[in-house]
Amino acid sequence: MNSDARGWRMALVPDALMNPPDRAGAALPDVLGVLEASGYGVLHLPPPGEHSLLLAVIADQCRGVCAPRLCGGGDRDARAAERRAPLAPPCSPAATQGRGATAPPPDPPGG
Amino acid sequence: MEQSAPRKVALVANCLLNQNAKVCQGAHYRGLVSPVVEALRSRGYLLQQLPCPELAFAGVRRWWAVYEQYDTPAYRAHCRRLAQAIAPLIEQHLRRGDEVILIGLDGSPSTGVRFTSSRPDWGGRPNRPKTTGNSAAPRCVDRGTGGRAGAPRVATAAGYGLGTGHGPLR
Numbered sequence: 001m002n003s004d005a006r007g008w009r010m011a012l013v014p015d016a017l018m019n020p021p022d023r024a025g026a027a028l029p030d031v032l033g034v035l036e037a038s039g040y041g042v043l044h045l046p047p048p049g050e051h052s053l054l055l056a057v058i059a060d061q062c063r064g065v066c067a068p069r070l071c072g073g074g075d076r077d078a079r080a081a082e083r084r085a086p087l088a089p090p091c092s093p094a095a096t097q098g099r100g101a102t103a104p105p106p107d108p109p110g111g
Numbered sequence: 112m113e114q115s116a117p118r119k120v121a122l123v124a125n126c127l128l129n130q131n132a133k134v135c136q137g138a139h140y141r142g143l144v145s146p147v148v149e150a151l152r153s154r155g156y157l158l159q160q161l162p163c164p165e166l167a168f169a170g171v172r173r174w175w176a177v178y179e180q181y182d183t184p185a186y187r188a189h190c191r192r193l194a195q196a197i198a199p200l201i202e203q204h205l206r207r208g209d210e211v212i213l214i215g216l217d218g219s220p221s222t223g224v225r226f227t228s229s230r231p232d233w234g235g236r237p238n239r240p241k242t243t244g245n246s247a248a249p250r251c252v253d254r255g256t257g258g259r260a261g262a263p264r265v266a267t268a269a270g271y272g273l274g275t276g277h278g279p280l281r
Contacts (some may be wrong), residue, residue, distance in 0.1 A: 041128065041131040
């Protein structure tokens with residue numbers, strides 16, 4: 001039985017970077033290689049078009065790893081945002097407690 | 112818009128690109144399963160990630176479950192919603208004549224192609240399925256996914272080796 005190897009990081013990656021056109025491939029960085037080296041999993045965003053259902057599904061898959069802070073214009077908005085995002089940030093000790101996993105190192109400055 | 116030549120497209124199980132979709136102790140990589148990605152890209156396949164039914168339904172903190180635990184009306188409705196979300200993209204590929212293959216994950220209760228973990232009376236923390244002994248552990252059962260005319264070819268990435276499904280990747 002292996003321990004928990006998950007990186008607890010997900011990256012939303014546009015289709016243009018997942019499947020770059022041949023002409024652009026050489027000019028673009030190897031995004032998947034960079035993400036792999038950094039321990040990120042990928043959630044593949046659909047190509048341009050009407051994909052609202054798929055985007056909703058992708059948002060569902062972020063829950064529990066991504067805990068976005070919703071910033072509003074006042075205290076009431078801030079409290080409401082807190083209720084909507086009750087999970088600890090994914091890299092915090094609280095988030096990894098009890099999983100047998102240690103928090104990954106923080107992103108490098110500017111990264 | 113100019114119609115380009117047919118392409119090769121691999122529909123890939125979510126967790127092969129995102130190991131955070133796995134349950135605790137189920138991941139072998141931190142993020143991407145790079146051997147699968149490299150194998151597909153080197154063969155000229157475009158990648159199309161499929162949604163993870165279990166991740167979208169029960170989140171990253173879920174515990175292991177077998178097929179029968181997920182086989183509920185609510186989960187079936189959830190899977191229909193996911194299918195409706197991804198089907199238009201797949202339809203686009205098929206209509207333009209792209210070659211489409213499916214890389215699933217044997218053993219998964221939702222995305223196993225040939226096998227899925229199964230035990231009708233299981234209700235606790237599952238043990239890893241075994242091929243011999245341990246009669247209390249969930250077992251892998253044939254999902255009966257024989258090839259259907261017009262359906263994408265299927266393969267599996269069990270053990271993260273490729274080409275063990277219904278035909279070798281080209």
